[in-house]
Amino acid sequence: MLTSDDLCSLRWDATAGTVAIIDQTLLPHTLRWCHLDSLEAFCHAIASMQVRGAPLIGVTAAFGLANALSRDPSSNNLEVARAALLATRPTAVNLHWALRRVVHEVADLPPEQRADRALDCARRLREEDITSCSRIGERGLELLRALPVEGRLNIMTHCNAGWLATIQWGTALAPIYKAHAAGMPVHVWVSETRPRNQGTNLTAWELQRAGVPCTVVADNSCAELMRRGQVDCVLVGSDRTAANGDVCNKVGTCLKALAAREYGVPFYVALPLSTVDMDCPTGGDIPIEERDAAEVLAVAGLDAAGENLEVNLAGAGTRAFNPAFDITPAALVSALVTERGVVSASQDGLSVLLQG
Amino acid sequence: MLTSDDLCSLRWDATAGTVAIIDQTLLPHTLRWCHLDSLEAFCHAIASMQVRGAPLIGVTAAFGLANALSRDPSSNNLEVARAALLATRPTAVNLHWALRRVVHEVADLPPEQRADRALDCARRLREEDITSCSRIGERGLELLRALPVEGRLNIMTHCNAGWLATIQWGTALAPIYKAHAAGMPVHVWVSETRPRNQGTNLTAWELQRAGVPCTVVADNSCAELMRRGQVDCVLVGSDRTAANGDVCNKVGTCLKALAAREYGVPFYVALPLSTVDMDCPTGGDIPIEERDAAEVLAVAGLDAAGENLEVNLAGAGTRAFNPAFDITPAALVSALVTERGVVSASQDGLSVLLQG
Numbered sequence: 001m002l003t004s005d006d007l008c009s010l011r012w013d014a015t016a017g018t019v020a021i022i023d024q025t026l027l028p029h030t031l032r033w034c035h036l037d038s039l040e041a042f043c044h045a046i047a048s049m050q051v052r053g054a055p056l057i058g059v060t061a062a063f064g065l066a067n068a069l070s071r072d073p074s075s076n077n078l079e080v081a082r083a084a085l086l087a088t089r090p091t092a093v094n095l096h097w098a099l100r101r102v103v104h105e106v107a108d109l110p111p112e113q114r115a116d117r118a119l120d121c122a123r124r125l126r127e128e129d130i131t132s133c134s135r136i137g138e139r140g141l142e143l144l145r146a147l148p149v150e151g152r153l154n155i156m157t158h159c160n161a162g163w164l165a166t167i168q169w170g171t172a173l174a175p176i177y178k179a180h181a182a183g184m185p186v187h188v189w190v191s192e193t194r195p196r197n198q199g200t201n202l203t204a205w206e207l208q209r210a211g212v213p214c215t216v217v218a219d220n221s222c223a224e225l226m227r228r229g230q231v232d233c234v235l236v237g238s239d240r241t242a243a244n245g246d247v248c249n250k251v252g253t254c255l256k257a258l259a260a261r262e263y264g265v266p267f268y269v270a271l272p273l274s275t276v277d278m279d280c281p282t283g284g285d286i287p288i289e290e291r292d293a294a295e296v297l298a299v300a301g302l303d304a305a306g307e308n309l310e311v312n313l314a315g316a317g318t319r320a321f322n323p324a325f326d327i328t329p330a331a332l333v334s335a336l337v338t339e340r341g342v343v344s345a346s347q348d349g350l351s352v353l354l355q356g
Numbered sequence: 357m358l359t360s361d362d363l364c365s366l367r368w369d370a371t372a373g374t375v376a377i378i379d380q381t382l383l384p385h386t387l388r389w390c391h392l393d394s395l396e397a398f399c400h401a402i403a404s405m406q407v408r409g410a411p412l413i414g415v416t417a418a419f420g421l422a423n424a425l426s427r428d429p430s431s432n433n434l435e436v437a438r439a440a441l442l443a444t445r446p447t448a449v450n451l452h453w454a455l456r457r458v459v460h461e462v463a464d465l466p467p468e469q470r471a472d473r474a475l476d477c478a479r480r481l482r483e484e485d486i487t488s489c490s491r492i493g494e495r496g497l498e499l500l501r502a503l504p505v506e507g508r509l510n511i512m513t514h515c516n517a518g519w520l521a522t523i524q525w526g527t528a529l530a531p532i533y534k535a536h537a538a539g540m541p542v543h544v545w546v547s548e549t550r551p552r553n554q555g556t557n558l559t560a561w562e563l564q565r566a567g568v569p570c571t572v573v574a575d576n577s578c579a580e581l582m583r584r585g586q587v588d589c590v591l592v593g594s595d596r597t598a599a600n601g602d603v604c605n606k607v608g609t610c611l612k613a614l615a616a617r618e619y620g621v622p623f624y625v626a627l628p629l630s631t632v633d634m635d636c637p638t639g640g641d642i643p644i645e646e647r648d649a650a651e652v653l654a655v656a657g658l659d660a661a662g663e664n665l666e667v668n669l670a671g672a673g674t675r676a677f678n679p680a681f682d683i684t685p686a687a688l689v690s691a692l693v694t695e696r697g698v699v700s701a702s703q704d705g706l707s708v709l710l711q712g
Contacts, residue, residue, distance in 0.1 A: 028671030194574040216676040218550040220608025224682035252576025258614040301667030311657030314556050315384030320572040326580035
């Protein structure tokens with residue numbers, strides 16, 4: 001039996017005073033925990049995507065800042081470490097947010113009190129994330145229970161919005177873990193999520209580890225599965241949600257929403273309210289990251305000898321284009337599932353929660 | 357400058373009396389022509405997918421039967437060779453059709469006349485396919501010219517419906533080749549087409565060989581490209597078309613049609629009339645092939661040393677499901693482009709052509 005500690009992406013060992021993370025670049029083939037015990041190690045973990053997922057990046061950075069202050073609590077080092085951590089993934093909103101939270105708490109303290117306070121703050125951020133995701137799970141579980149399905153509940157997801165992207169539970173996967181724990185017969189269609197294959201590499205791995213039945217499919221299969229009646233709902237995460245309820249998430253999400261509408265399948269988006277950006281009126285105002293073409297043209301896996309290596313798919317001189325996200329119009333979203341409740345994907349729905 | 361012989365999947369050398377095909381399993385990394393000169397070689401070429409695409413399979417089988425009769429024109433050998441070729445891909449409709457055409461022409465002839473007549477029939481099937489695809493290209497070119505686009509015309513395709521799937525021209529790619537030859541500034545978005553990557557492996561290769569500008573994208577990107585206004589039309593092939601105009605094509609096709617409707621992009625399907633199955637009232641009556649899960653969980657490419665090998669993407673014990681086709685409802689299809697003309701995707705549209 002796995003404990004919650006086995007379904008967790010970042011451990012804090014209070015006795016040893018150390019942080020350990022799963023090196024996600026080695027998944028699904030190798031589960032390796034790395035102890036982080038220097039500013040360089042924390043920065044490398046984030047920059048090299050050993051840890052990824054906005055909530056997890058934020059918490060990791062907070063522990064990194066605390067670690068730096070335990071060696072040198074001076075104001076100069078506070079600023080040096082903050083800047084180094086911020087530079088690892090400059091566009092991740094949670095990284096800014098988490099570092100700001102720590103700096104805000106420690107900057108005015110005498111240096112000798114800073115390390116303990118920073119560590120305390122990092123541990124609180126970690127606990128807050130777990131609580132927030134757990135609540136998303138409970139809210140989402142109510143939605144799953146309300147679906148008019150007898151027998152096995154088939155849920156389709158996209159990319160990785162599980163505990164590997166947060167600390168525990170995840171966002172989109174949290175309701176699934178809660179349902180499985182409650183004894184509901186759930187089965188997850190894991191969309192492989194080209195081009196980086198986070199579905200195959202991360203989501204299938206973490207669901208299997210938790211004992212949740214799942215099946216990987218090509219992203220292309222999702223309409224066909226829905227046409228056959230083999231999908232009871234779609235449940236995905238969100239990287240940024242606009243004020244009108246438009247959802248920016250991993251590229252390919254919108255296609256699932258379009259297929260869901262065509263075949264009458266509910267399409268739910270699970271998100272912490274920290275991803276809502278009321279400064280973006282619509283999805284059209286959200287900038288879409290364009291990543292390296294090499295992600296489309298090459299892929300990593302295990303060869304026959306069990307060695308992890310990358311192979312080139314395309315012929316020499318082939319060009320590729322790689323937008324990392326797409327926009328799902330609010331009209332295609334059946335509901336937003338947040339830690340404060342389930343609302344319509346609309347300005348009205350979000351306003352109620354954010355004012356509450 | 358490439359000649360039409362360089363943009364052709366199967367050559368007949370009248371002087372040497374031999375057939376040569378491109379081994380498509382080696383593309384895009386190696387272009388190797390294989391001479392086929394025994395029944396075994398022809399059967400292997402089809403069964404191992406050195407040749408694929410329904411029209412190309414049919415023509416290859418016809419040449420195989422002629423080759424067998426050149427060695428032994430007896431009625432017994434005619435039946436043995438026909439059965440062997442038919443067994444290579446038992447579900448491919450064009451294989452039945454082409455073999456039936458040859459047998460029909462030679463069965464009642466004196467044995468000494470059979471080999472020449474079979475060869476003549478195979479050569480005619482080859483020429484007919486070229487003519488049919490060329491006409492699809494001309495009909496489709498008219499549609500492309502009618503699009504209200506100034507400057508570069510951005511066409512999205514899926515899978516491979518080019519000359520590698522036929523003899524020359526292709527179906528969906530034929531209008532693109534005609535447009536390029538006519539000096540129209542075309543650019544093709546090549547959807548990689550998971551899980552077998554025919555977009556990256558075959559379509560990008562044949563377009564580059566013909567000098568047509570193209571860019572590979574993850575299948576997941578298609579809605580995002582349309583949202584940005586970067587797609588002027590979608591042009592795909594069809595493996596089978598039902599009497600009501602529903603289209604069965606490579607899995608992922610329906611998702612492009614759904615995105616095209618959402619963003620107001622015309623969605624055209626190019627097909628030879630031989631793929632229309634008036635015995636299937638709707639797409640729901642077409643059986644969908646389910647292929648090996650390994651196609652989703654492993655991928656082939658070139659390693660750093662230039663060696664072609666396969667790598668496993670998923671962790672041990674991962675399950676996958678792999679439907680090879682999906683159904684695009686007729687209501688999502690802007691027009692069917694055939695060798696006899698462009699019609700609506702409907703019973704009325706198809707009836708006019710098939711009666712004509």
